[in-house]
Amino acid sequence: MTIRIGIMGYGNLGRGVECAIKQSTDMELAAVFTRRDPQTVSILTPSAGVYRVEDAEKMADKIDVMILCGGSATDLPEQTPKYAKQFNLVDSFDTHAKIPEHFDAVDRSAKESGKLAVVSAGWDPGMFSLNRLYAESILPCGSSYTFWGKGVSQGHSDAIRRIKGVKDARQYTIPLENALEAVRSGNTPEFTTREKHLRECFVVAEQGEDLERIEKEIVTMPNYFAEYDTIVHFISEEEMQRDHSGIPHGGFVIRSGKTGWEEENIHIIEYRLQLDSNPEFTSSVLLATARAVYRMAAAGMTGCKTLFDIPPAYFSPKDGRELREHLL
Amino acid sequence: MTIRIGIMGYGNLGRGVECAIKQSTDMELAAVFTRRDPQTVSILTPSAGVYRVEDAEKMADKIDVMILCGGSATDLPEQTPKYAKQFNLVDSFDTHAKIPEHFDAVDRSAKESGKLAVVSAGWDPGMFSLNRLYAESILPCGSSYTFWGKGVSQGHSDAIRRIKGVKDARQYTIPLENALEAVRSGNTPEFTTREKHLRECFVVAEQGEDLERIEKEIVTMPNYFAEYDTIVHFISEEEMQRDHSGIPHGGFVIRSGKTGWEEENIHIIEYRLQLDSNPEFTSSVLLATARAVYRMAAAGMTGCKTLFDIPPAYFSPKDGRELREHLL
Numbered sequence: 001m002t003i004r005i006g007i008m009g010y011g012n013l014g015r016g017v018e019c020a021i022k023q024s025t026d027m028e029l030a031a032v033f034t035r036r037d038p039q040t041v042s043i044l045t046p047s048a049g050v051y052r053v054e055d056a057e058k059m060a061d062k063i064d065v066m067i068l069c070g071g072s073a074t075d076l077p078e079q080t081p082k083y084a085k086q087f088n089l090v091d092s093f094d095t096h097a098k099i100p101e102h103f104d105a106v107d108r109s110a111k112e113s114g115k116l117a118v119v120s121a122g123w124d125p126g127m128f129s130l131n132r133l134y135a136e137s138i139l140p141c142g143s144s145y146t147f148w149g150k151g152v153s154q155g156h157s158d159a160i161r162r163i164k165g166v167k168d169a170r171q172y173t174i175p176l177e178n179a180l181e182a183v184r185s186g187n188t189p190e191f192t193t194r195e196k197h198l199r200e201c202f203v204v205a206e207q208g209e210d211l212e213r214i215e216k217e218i219v220t221m222p223n224y225f226a227e228y229d230t231i232v233h234f235i236s237e238e239e240m241q242r243d244h245s246g247i248p249h250g251g252f253v254i255r256s257g258k259t260g261w262e263e264e265n266i267h268i269i270e271y272r273l274q275l276d277s278n279p280e281f282t283s284s285v286l287l288a289t290a291r292a293v294y295r296m297a298a299a300g301m302t303g304c305k306t307l308f309d310i311p312p313a314y315f316s317p318k319d320g321r322e323l324r325e326h327l328l
Numbered sequence: 329m330t331i332r333i334g335i336m337g338y339g340n341l342g343r344g345v346e347c348a349i350k351q352s353t354d355m356e357l358a359a360v361f362t363r364r365d366p367q368t369v370s371i372l373t374p375s376a377g378v379y380r381v382e383d384a385e386k387m388a389d390k391i392d393v394m395i396l397c398g399g400s401a402t403d404l405p406e407q408t409p410k411y412a413k414q415f416n417l418v419d420s421f422d423t424h425a426k427i428p429e430h431f432d433a434v435d436r437s438a439k440e441s442g443k444l445a446v447v448s449a450g451w452d453p454g455m456f457s458l459n460r461l462y463a464e465s466i467l468p469c470g471s472s473y474t475f476w477g478k479g480v481s482q483g484h485s486d487a488i489r490r491i492k493g494v495k496d497a498r499q500y501t502i503p504l505e506n507a508l509e510a511v512r513s514g515n516t517p518e519f520t521t522r523e524k525h526l527r528e529c530f531v532v533a534e535q536g537e538d539l540e541r542i543e544k545e546i547v548t549m550p551n552y553f554a555e556y557d558t559i560v561h562f563i564s565e566e567e568m569q570r571d572h573s574g575i576p577h578g579g580f581v582i583r584s585g586k587t588g589w590e591e592e593n594i595h596i597i598e599y600r601l602q603l604d605s606n607p608e609f610t611s612s613v614l615l616a617t618a619r620a621v622y623r624m625a626a627a628g629m630t631g632c633k634t635l636f637d638i639p640p641a642y643f644s645p646k647d648g649r650e651l652r653e654h655l656l
Binding site: 020024120127259275281291 | 593602655
């Protein structure tokens, strides 16, 4: 029996889900939905069709789980509650501050329809959240740290591109090795923003622009760069193309906690991701979550859930006995 | 409302559970059960009583979750199925090859009584298993690696102590940095036993013994040392006492996997533990699992489960909204 997946939105994330389906023998791509003209969208899977977003509702009986691959700023707040009326689904909503609000809207919608929705699947929120939860539950006396990078921050790259005279830019968030080592050594320091991460920028300037002015505008930009040590490199378009076309990311979740009657023993739990492709890894989490959604829905669960609510075995195509024999 | 915990067996693990309860405001220690004369066992918690193992059955209504702190060789195969007839419980059964058999015996017993049992909670099996499962589910095309250490192996220390002329011994299992780096770099090498771990031994010899003979007996011991590079240090009793009285352990679970239509992107997921006290960390996992057992039992679940079956939120004292607001 195969789980039929629908992809809503065919950008980096949607294409990543399509690639992940190729690696999963218990899944198949049923359809891709796009806001563009379907004639202009060519996908990689010969057996699947491309349809207009408006056609999704007619195809509810052909799709077991819909994976929403839109953005968190404007797409998902509207789409997830809407499609939860007809589909079991999963999204990667990642605006941390608005998760409770998003959750409530989706929960209302999915409870009304009797469907199951999982929101905020990915790596942060997602696998990082799970690791924060497990680690804090095991070691209640302690401190948790999240470090991001080394990786491309889309938001910071965009902020640089908005500066006058900038043709292209790529910003890497880099965790500071000193800070990581301090946490790993069992200390529980409180860091300033500057002490945790460094920002490294690669910028292509327009011909004849004042590079000093651009650099100054970058490093003094409030919220984005002013609170950090920021390094700016001016490079050519060719160098940008050659050296910075990937979308790597990753990071660390570290919990340092104490046990013992007098809290005499220190334990460090560290979870680390090194990702060649931020969107493809997120897509891979989305697809494994779609498998879990399918099973939880089959077991009669409805409403909105997060990764916190999913028994881990549901992510795997293997059955309980196989998991206990080979992975436990 | 407080979860009343019973501890069955008061060794390192039982004492660790007792310490962990002190850090958990939603738990209390109801009773410790021992095979020794209760008069001779002094515990740290003034409010809790110490009872004979035989008295446990009379106290079923005073205990919400029993934590079995015996050994996997002889205690748990007998105790866990037995006490699952009367208690919701958790154990740390860690003989990997016998988990399916243990699971089945406990499952039969717990289903008959309508109780809930979770077996093999700890770190390996336990948190390492969970990380193997999540990582393999997200990245189906790839290889998983488990490294242990640096940490004390009780079994290997005991094996050295059985050699004639050895007064005391401590063996550390040490993962090889080269092997870790090879995996982290995105290669998926196949290692020999010798390439993954080193064994370092600290030995106190009896006066006048032939140290060369002892060293040779250690490094050539089949199954324990012959397949490894082994380093032997002879030290004094004072040095043993001063430098090697702790029970540290830890290790790494690393998954290296590929995504993309042509598998062009590599991702590394790494989970690492550095534990000052192996038993206290295991105890901390057992206690968090006891919280989950309590809730799953309250939700009507029965039979035997493992960490694979537990929604992560159940491990935390925080409610769903709080978790979504602060940890997601």
